[in-house]
Amino acid sequence: MVDDGQSGGLRGGDEAAGRDGGGGADRRATNIDVVVHHTLVAGVVLGLALLLVGLALSAAGRGGLAVHSLKAPAAWYAALHLRAGGFYSLGLLALILTPFIRVVGSIVAFAAARDWRFVAITSAVLAVMVVSIVVGAA
């Protein structure tokens, strides 16, 4: 929806800049890049949209820029009650999680291309990220 328009615009820009649009390239990398591109656009557009809704709610007097972020359950609750703080926290969370989704998307794309070596390598990256979070949160 929103992100379709966004990525379409980007690709249009690329073609205007003289890029072949990937049509001529037969490399497996091209498909992986398309998947990664779409996950990135979706994550960034979602995060941006949530932050902008938050700003709009702040302008309407429904809460300002708080000191503390809300954890996910409380953020959902606040957002459902149209409090700006809920949207700010969810927006920031969406932006922070985008690289994770990107890594997961890469694993899926490498698997679809039957590139098992890079499925393993990218899964290792994801595993270390998860371990880091567990260790860091402890």
Place this chain on the structure above:
Amino acid sequence: MGSTPTSGTNLGGFAAGGRQAAVDGRSGAHTGRFRTPVITLIVLVLVAVAAGMLGAMLGVGGGIVIVPVLTLFLNVPVKSAIGTSLVCVVVTSSASQIVYVARGFTNSRLGMTLEVATTLGALVGGVTAILVSGRAIFAVFAAVLIYVLFSMERKPPPLLPVDPRSALGGSFVDPDTGREVAYGVDHLPGGLALSFVAGNVSGLLGVGGGAIKVPVMSLLMRVPLRAAIATSNLMIGVTAATGALIFFGRGLVEPRYAVPAALGILVGAQLGTRVANRVSAALLRRVFEVLLAVFAVQMALKAFGI
């Protein structure tokens, strides 16, 4: 921070009443205790735009700019400043990657391979911190940056022909010439080792490590500068996201700083990718050298405890 143990930390626990209180508490906090001075917001957004541009153009995180500005000029506690800066690095990376992936500059296979070493390096960064003094690390880091600075003055190494047996090479259309540049990747073991060090240093010093990754790829692994910048940009986003999520969980990503900064970064990164596409690789190299010199001085000062 410490003086305001509000509902922020215990919002995860949610009795029904607690939830309601949390929402009410939030609105109380907004209207009563905290008003963001407009000047703070303006400074924050401007700094974020600049940091986003820098990060997108040069493959580094903006942390080295954002943390000092927040702590020195806006009196933000260091941990909250690092939390904000981590979010900024993540957003810089994602926003510029949208463009760099579409252009084919980012080498996802190479980035993910090196990222294994970087994330492991960041994970054991805490262990290293116990064994080595912080000043020693700053001194070594400064020395490395000065060495890199002089290396970059030499001619860039010639491209390595693509090795059909290796999956790591890449190609992209160079906006300078309009021609396709295909390259192989040299010295993978050395690149992995130095990526480990880059992750280690970033875990220790709270810097992204892009200042190490770009020269390692460009000088040692013979990756063209544009591809090195875009691939480093991918890697710093993945590394920073891990840290950002930990900080978010601890309530150290404060919306009052992070929201304006993230919006500024989104604008800056978009500008940065466009500017980077217009300027020549030679000019990018020059700007990167200036950045390295600034980092080196900053690290040397810290090594001497200034």
